[in-house]
Amino acid sequence: EDLYSEERMMMYRGSTANFVGATSGNGALAAMAVAAGGKTLPCHLFQVADRAYTSLLSSVVAEEVEPHLEEEDPMVIMEKDHEQKRRNHVVRNQSVIISGESGAGKTEATKKIMQYLARITAKGKDGAGGGGGGGRRASAKEKAETSSPDDADDAIRANATSLEDRVLSSNPLLESFGNARTLKNDNSSRFGKFIKISFNTDTGTIVGASISNYLLEKTRITTQIEGERNYHIFYQLFSGADEQVLAKFGLEGGIASFRYLGNRATLKSRRDASAFVETMACLDQIGVSEEGKNEVLGIIAAVLHLGNIDFELVKTEGGNSNENARMTDSSAESLRMACFLLGLEESKVSEAMLTKLLTIGGKTIHKPQDVAQASDKRDAFAKLVYSSLFLWMVNKINATLSEDSGPVVPPSPGAEQFSPPPRVHKPSVPTGFIGVLDIYGFENFENNGFEQLLINYANEKLQRHFNRHLFEVEQNLYSSEGVDWTYITFNDNRPCLELIEGGGGNVGILSTLDDCGGMGSASERDVNFLAQINQKFGGKGVSHMNGKKGKKKKAPGSPGKEPERHPNFITPKFGNDRQFVVVHYAGEVRYTVTGFVEKNVETLSNELKDLGSTSSKMFALGVFAASSSPATSSDTTSTPGSARRSTIRGVSVASQFRLSLQMLVMDLECTQPHYVRCIKPNTTKSPNSFDSGEVLRQLRYAGMMETIRIRREGYALREEHESFYRRFHLLLSSTEANQGEGITHLVKVLSQRLQLTDAEWQIGH
Numbered sequence: 001e002d003l004y005s006e007e008r009m010m011m012y013r014g015s016t017a018n019f020v021g022a023t024s025g026n027g028a029l030a031a032m033a034v035a036a037g038g039k040t041l042p043c044h045l046f047q048v049a050d051r052a053y054t055s056l057l058s059s060v061v062a063e064e065v066e067p068h069l070e071e072e073d074p075m076v077i078m079e080k081d082h083e084q085k086r087r088n089h090v091v092r093n094q095s096v097i098i099s100g101e102s103g104a105g106k107t108e109a110t111k112k113i114m115q116y117l118a119r120i121t122a123k124g125k126d127g128a129g130g131g132g133g134g135g136r137r138a139s140a141k142e143k144a145e146t147s148s149p150d151d152a153d154d155a156i157r158a159n160a161t162s163l164e165d166r167v168l169s170s171n172p173l174l175e176s177f178g179n180a181r182t183l184k185n186d187n188s189s190r191f192g193k194f195i196k197i198s199f200n201t202d203t204g205t206i207v208g209a210s211i212s213n214y215l216l217e218k219t220r221i222t223t224q225i226e227g228e229r230n231y232h233i234f235y236q237l238f239s240g241a242d243e244q245v246l247a248k249f250g251l252e253g254g255i256a257s258f259r260y261l262g263n264r265a266t267l268k269s270r271r272d273a274s275a276f277v278e279t280m281a282c283l284d285q286i287g288v289s290e291e292g293k294n295e296v297l298g299i300i301a302a303v304l305h306l307g308n309i310d311f312e313l314v315k316t317e318g319g320n321s322n323e324n325a326r327m328t329d330s331s332a333e334s335l336r337m338a339c340f341l342l343g344l345e346e347s348k349v350s351e352a353m354l355t356k357l358l359t360i361g362g363k364t365i366h367k368p369q370d371v372a373q374a375s376d377k378r379d380a381f382a383k384l385v386y387s388s389l390f391l392w393m394v395n396k397i398n399a400t401l402s403e404d405s406g407p408v409v410p411p412s413p414g415a416e417q418f419s420p421p422p423r424v425h426k427p428s429v430p431t432g433f434i435g436v437l438d439i440y441g442f443e444n445f446e447n448n449g450f451e452q453l454l455i456n457y458a459n460e461k462l463q464r465h466f467n468r469h470l471f472e473v474e475q476n477l478y479s480s481e482g483v484d485w486t487y488i489t490f491n492d493n494r495p496c497l498e499l500i501e502g503g504g505g506n507v508g509i510l511s512t513l514d515d516c517g518g519m520g521s522a523s524e525r526d527v528n529f530l531a532q533i534n535q536k537f538g539g540k541g542v543s544h545m546n547g548k549k550g551k552k553k554k555a556p557g558s559p560g561k562e563p564e565r566h567p568n569f570i571t572p573k574f575g576n577d578r579q580f581v582v583v584h585y586a587g588e589v590r591y592t593v594t595g596f597v598e599k600n601v602e603t604l605s606n607e608l609k610d611l612g613s614t615s616s617k618m619f620a621l622g623v624f625a626a627s628s629s630p631a632t633s634s635d636t637t638s639t640p641g642s643a644r645r646s647t648i649r650g651v652s653v654a655s656q657f658r659l660s661l662q663m664l665v666m667d668l669e670c671t672q673p674h675y676v677r678c679i680k681p682n683t684t685k686s687p688n689s690f691d692s693g694e695v696l697r698q699l700r701y702a703g704m705m706e707t708i709r710i711r712r713e714g715y716a717l718r719e720e721h722e723s724f725y726r727r728f729h730l731l732l733s734s735t736e737a738n739q740g741e742g743i744t745h746l747v748k749v750l751s752q753r754l755q756l757t758d759a760e761w762q763i764g765h
Contacts, residue, residue: 240276539565
């Protein structure tokens with residue numbers, strides 16, 4: 001606790017502003033430098049956050065004396081208009097990119113960085129201003145208790161929590177609805193998020209925030225493997241809500257009575273109960289009323305009741321069974337409760353699950369579904385309900401934290417909770433942002449599926465961004481400046497990325513997957529997908545039955561020539577009828593193709609989609625509307641054929657994810673990055689256990705060894721010739737000045753005086 005205490009925050013406040021404040025003429029930064037006392041502090045998350053904050057503010061400072069000497073992103077330096085932007089004081093947005101394996105601590109690191117930024121930028125409220133005092137800000141509850149009920153303005157201020165508090169409230173909410181316990185992590189993020197915190201660049205205070213989310217893991221809503229859990233909010237509800245609330249939502253049977261929670265008998269947890277209280281408090285802070293909170297809990301309960309709907313074969317008069325499905329009599333209560341909580345008609349929900357609408361020759365036909373198909377539609381609808389609630393939550397948080405919003409005015413009872421609450425108008429201010437990226441870590445389980453492929457693809461994309469900034473661009477800068485430099489080789493993961501997403505004129509695994517959503521059963525389509533990627537990437541002359549050399553069909557489009565095996569693709573000798581191996585930057589991962597095609601297409605019939613718009617509850621209508629916006633298909637790499645497929649089938653999950661990743665990387669490329677690499681100390685989730693071999697493995701595959709080398713052998717401090725000469729030529733004596741002129745002479749004299757070797761400095765073009 002002491003490591004991340006408020007006292008520790010104040011130690012690091014302004015610790016990276018020493019030189020920036022002294023040279024830029026910025027009074028605020030200079031004051032921060034004085035407060036830090038010029039001490040050299042050990043590396044810390046707070047130091048990374050402070051560097052990002054300081055860099056943001058210093059990028060718009062009027063540099064009337066000289067540009068400050070600092071380690072600047074080489075991507076920025078190589079921009080053609082970099083010098084013009086610097087002189088025009090264009091804000092340089094920042095990003096903190098947190099990466100690492102699942103369970104390494106990325107979510108906790110994100111929370112600590114956000115806490116630091118919120119704490120040090122808080123304005124002088126409640127005796128704890130932004131100047132770094134040690135006071136504590138009063139909570140929303142304490143403010144409400146101490147305010148005068150006779151004063152209307154004070155009442156509004158008591159309920160309208162500070163923007164900093166609302167920014168921090170987003171974390172527990174997103175964790176409750178988007179995190180779950182896995183085999184490797186008790187609080188694993190099952191979605192990715194990029195949090196942009198906007199600052200007033202004049203005052204340095206927070207003025208807003210927004211959250212972008214990526215790929216919520218929907219399969220977890222309906223199925224979890226042994227030893228894992230569904231999303232935290234389900235267990236929080238059972239542990240934290242009183243018996244009256246549970247009875248109201250039909251949850252008296254406990255966790256063991258619900259299929260979507262594994263029907264596992266689980267004791268109530270104090271941790272879940274405490275988290276439930278925090279979740280409810282955070283809903284308060286983003287402006288959700290008591291009625292709205294009850295609606296949220298009702299939708300969560302409805303998902304569980306949907307999971308308890310069972311189907312059986314319809315029996316004929318002769319006692320025989322046909323293939324058509326019907327709901328079991330024991331499911332009637334579950335259907336009734338789910339429809340009551342969602343405001344839907346039981347007959348419409350039942351019909352949507354038991355039949356499929358087909359339009360043939362202008363006529364609409366209701367085709368009965370079998371038990372498996374009806375069960376799939378039930379699960380698909382449950383996923384739609386929960387994912388819609390999650391999206392509504394993100395939208396609600398964003399509306400609450402938007403830059404142009406004032407404090408939240410508590411809504412009156414009965415107000416439409418999905419609408420943005422009333423705001424107090426605030427004038428526009430000059431802003432910049434710090435983006436904090438917390439995305440799922442690299443995963444490698446005993447059984448890896450479609451979700452793991454997308455998660456690891458995201459990690460490959462971030463590793464590529466890391467490599468570009470720390471290796472390629474850095475060394476290209478040295479080359480362009482004519483610096484004598486020995487090129488440092490690193491583990492380039494570009495081939496793996498091209499294998500997954502395509503590139504260089506070749507299709508990738510994801511594009512191949514999009515092409516496999518045609519006719520046939522789910523199992524047949526999965527087998528077809530595996531056969532195609534084996535043919536495209538599996539290698540020349542490799543038999544996919546036993547891995548031995550043998551004849552193989554030629555790949556289409558390449559007559560007379562068989563494709564070479566992709567270096568990052570392996571066809572396993574055993575289990576190759578259902579599995580393939582991808583060699584990622586973090587190691588080999590064996591994927592099982594079962595369910596790949598079905599999860600990618602994400603079949604959701606129109607009759608299920610349309611159910612949400614028939615709800616009699618205004619709140620539920622708003623929740624369903626959150627996921628009803630059409631998915632974009634503006635993929636710049638798409639072909640006319642793929643565009644036509646998207647129109648017919650809908651945009652695939654893989655295509656949406658690829659597009660969202662491309663947009664994320666574009667956002668990151670427009671910022672100055674600060675990297676946090678989380679390292680997992682052991683694989684058993686044990687405290688106080690440090691496995692040096694496991695740590696070394698992570699350091700190696702992440703490229704940290706090469707990073708250390710390029711930082712040690714490279715040149716961190718760079719300054720333009722003219723600027724350097726103006727700053728330091730006054731140090732030359734009259735004799736030294738007469739012995740030569742120019743930047744080369746100045747540097748040689750100063751290096752001799754400081755006893756520096758020629759290897760410690762170089763002069764570029």
